[in-house]
Amino acid sequence: MTSELAYEYVSPKKKRKSSRGGRCTSVGKINRKSFEKIDSATIASKLQLKEQQRELIYSCIYLFLKVGLLALFAGSFIRLGFASHQRIMRNLEISSLLELESKKLEELNLRFDRLFTIGGQHRLISEQDHLIAPNSVRVIWK
Secondary structure (H helix, E strand, O other): OOOOEEEEEOOOOOEEEOOOOOOEEEOOOOOHHHEEEEEHHHHHHHHHHHHHHHHHHHHHHHHHHHHHHHHHHHHHHHHHHHHHHHHHHHHHHHHHHHHHHHHHHHHHHHHHHHHOOOOHHHHHHHHHHHHOOOOOOOOOOO
16 A cells, blocks of 8 residues: 555645644755655656656657748748749840850851852942941952
């Protein structure tokens, strides 16, 4: 029967009436008289309750850590998405400009090749007549 009984400490905030003089004294010292008898089921339930509270606290901490990491990863992915979008837009712009300049280069190559064909010099001068201002001197290198 004594194995089923345990003792619980009465907190020092509670006051007991003393047998001497009827005055109240605070219980601060741990002695056998300051413990009350309780059974093992009560102890088990209190231990289980403390364990559940501890698990709840740990679960909340893990939840906050997971939410924080999720927010960090989400922010990183959003920033990565914006950066990749900017790079793709720049790449599209550069590729369109490259295509435009390539077309100009092909056209100028054709004009340069036509310069060395028969009558190419006269064609070049006739194409550039409208670019030369009237009453100006032309210099043709031979």
